[in-house]
Amino acid sequence: MSDNRAPSYSSENSKGRTGLPDTRAAIDELSKVVKDIPEAVEIYLALGNLYRSQGEIERAAQIRNSLILRPGLAPETKARALYELGRDFSRGGFLDRAVNAFDKAREIVGDSPEILTELAEIAARSREFEKAASFYSDLAQPVQEAHYLARQAEDEFNEGEDAKAHRTLGKALKISPNSAEAWLLVLTRLKKEGSLEEFTARFKEALAQVPIKLRFVLIEGLLADSLVFGDTPIPKMDESQDRSFPFYKVMVEEIERSDSDVIMHYYGARLLQLCGREEEAGVWLEKTLMLNQNFWLARLELFRIAQTKQQLTPSFKNQLEFFVNIARKVQRFTCSSCGIKRDRIFFICPRCRSWHSITFRKELNQ
Numbered sequence: 001m002s003d004n005r006a007p008s009y010s011s012e013n014s015k016g017r018t019g020l021p022d023t024r025a026a027i028d029e030l031s032k033v034v035k036d037i038p039e040a041v042e043i044y045l046a047l048g049n050l051y052r053s054q055g056e057i058e059r060a061a062q063i064r065n066s067l068i069l070r071p072g073l074a075p076e077t078k079a080r081a082l083y084e085l086g087r088d089f090s091r092g093g094f095l096d097r098a099v100n101a102f103d104k105a106r107e108i109v110g111d112s113p114e115i116l117t118e119l120a121e122i123a124a125r126s127r128e129f130e131k132a133a134s135f136y137s138d139l140a141q142p143v144q145e146a147h148y149l150a151r152q153a154e155d156e157f158n159e160g161e162d163a164k165a166h167r168t169l170g171k172a173l174k175i176s177p178n179s180a181e182a183w184l185l186v187l188t189r190l191k192k193e194g195s196l197e198e199f200t201a202r203f204k205e206a207l208a209q210v211p212i213k214l215r216f217v218l219i220e221g222l223l224a225d226s227l228v229f230g231d232t233p234i235p236k237m238d239e240s241q242d243r244s245f246p247f248y249k250v251m252v253e254e255i256e257r258s259d260s261d262v263i264m265h266y267y268g269a270r271l272l273q274l275c276g277r278e279e280e281a282g283v284w285l286e287k288t289l290m291l292n293q294n295f296w297l298a299r300l301e302l303f304r305i306a307q308t309k310q311q312l313t314p315s316f317k318n319q320l321e322f323f324v325n326i327a328r329k330v331q332r333f334t335c336s337s338c339g340i341k342r343d344r345i346f347f348i349c350p351r352c353r354s355w356h357s358i359t360f361r362k363e364l365n366q
């Protein structure tokens with residue numbers, strides 16, 4: 001491996017390149033001292049993990065290789081070192097080399113869940129969604145499998161292979177009937193095709209299937225209108241899109257019929273607002289506040305509606321609008337695992353990689 005391949009060294013300019021041979025020599029020395037006893041090997045591998053966590057992929061890899069190349073190494077230890085080497089390469093973005101290391105580890109220990117998970121993530125990063133889904137199938141993780149089948153279906157739709165895409169989506173929903181991603185894609189397609197009747201039936205079904213805490217993702221995704229998984233665009237407030245209105249109308253009706261929580265009431269109001277039905281939207285917002293007094297977004301929208309009815313001086317109006325606009329830009333979604341805040345929906349947390357950990361920030365201190 002040449003020096004310029006390691007992205008890590010850029011952070012070490014202050015130390016200069018002379019530090020490198022010293023570290024190499026130290027790693028080699030340490031490698032000789034580490035005997036083939038489990039505790040010592042663990043410490044040695046942990047040192048590699050430390051380098052990896054600092055982004056020093058080449059040094060981490062060197063540690064693994066010095067173990068791997070040692071004659072007479074216990075096969076399990078070799079597999080461990082290969083696994084860590086694969087993770088080093090994966091973090092460094094050298095995906096081919098990562099797969100190669102994982103495959104070698106697999107030859108020794110077989111399909112361990114850790115290795116399969118790493119391979120699934122690499123397949124997903126390479127946009128090989130079918131392959132990713134297949135790994136998650138081996139791992140018996142239907143939520144993840146359905147996610148990548150939905151992403152595969154999205155690609156198939158984009159390539160004009162609609163029949164194939166529908167089959168893939170059907171498979172996704174069979175594997176995980178409550179997959180928010182698969183339902184969202186089904187509904188987005190029906191809305192795009194203008195199939196109102198089927199949309200209504202499927203929307204009802206989706207509300208019944210998707211876990212309550214994720215239902216808002218369906219509405220948010222449908223409002224965004226174009227589906228890009230992982231980073232759904234912010235909804236375009238294009239009032240001229242009145243071909244969406246019949247869809248919004250049935251969505252409101254179904255939300256009303258279903259067992260709605262505070263967030264779904266808020267979305268009901270939002271849909272009504274988009275259809276220009278401000279009065280009814282106001283009623284829904286009031287209902288939202290009855291369910292949760294601190295639901296800030298409902299307060300903000302009610303305030304905005306009230307504001308339009310007041311006789312205000314231009315200056316006062318200007319000040320109010322300024323604050324309302326700032327408040328509307330507050331990021332509405334947060335990860336329940338790590339707390340990252342986003343203004344777009346996500347299915348895998350962009351920071352901590354948790355699945356379906358997105359929550360709607362009902363209160364501002366969340």
Ligand SMILES: [Zn+2]
Pocket residue numbers: 335336337338339340349350351352353354357
């Ligand atoms: Zn997170």
